[in-house]
Amino acid sequence: MPTTISPYHTALAKVAAALTIKVGMLNLLTVRSTGNFGRTANAGKLWHEDTIPRPMQLKLFTILMGAVGPTPPTERLCGVVANANENEPYFLALACATALVGPPTWGATALYAYLGSRIAHMIVFLVDFPESVVAIQGFCRANAYLVGVFTSFTLAGHIISK
Numbered sequence: 001m002p003t004t005i006s007p008y009h010t011a012l013a014k015v016a017a018a019l020t021i022k023v024g025m026l027n028l029l030t031v032r033s034t035g036n037f038g039r040t041a042n043a044g045k046l047w048h049e050d051t052i053p054r055p056m057q058l059k060l061f062t063i064l065m066g067a068v069g070p071t072p073p074t075e076r077l078c079g080v081v082a083n084a085n086e087n088e089p090y091f092l093a094l095a096c097a098t099a100l101v102g103p104p105t106w107g108a109t110a111l112y113a114y115l116g117s118r119i120a121h122m123i124v125f126l127v128d129f130p131e132s133v134v135a136i137q138g139f140c141r142a143n144a145y146l147v148g149v150f151t152s153f154t155l156a157g158h159i160i161s162k
Helices: 007-034 055-065 074-101 107-126 131-161
Strands: none
Touching: 007 055, 007 074, 007 107, 074 107, 074 131, 107 131
């Protein structure tokens, strides 16, 4: 007997998948932006194996990534990945908890709003704005972040009220 999946559960699955793809693509872009697969988690120094040239691997990676043109700076990519790691897992845990206690009628909309806010935050974080509008960049990034935070607070409030 097939079960009916609620719009909230469908949204939860789609948002979880989209956030996973987003972080995966950011990780691939981070690798590409280093130019030599270099990692800097070793006290800011390259690991020994990352100092050995690998032109065939680089060429294959470049082709598979469709890597043409410049990438955002590695530091920016690492920053947006760190921000995602600090926020998105907690939101997904909260969204799953909401599914367990019974989602509100507006729950699916909240999940999609969160996803939109995280994508907007990522784009604004990675785009290099001209100096004349850097203040607008900070304003847009903060607002995208706040939409996500208040979406989390709203879901948390729903759980607590149950």
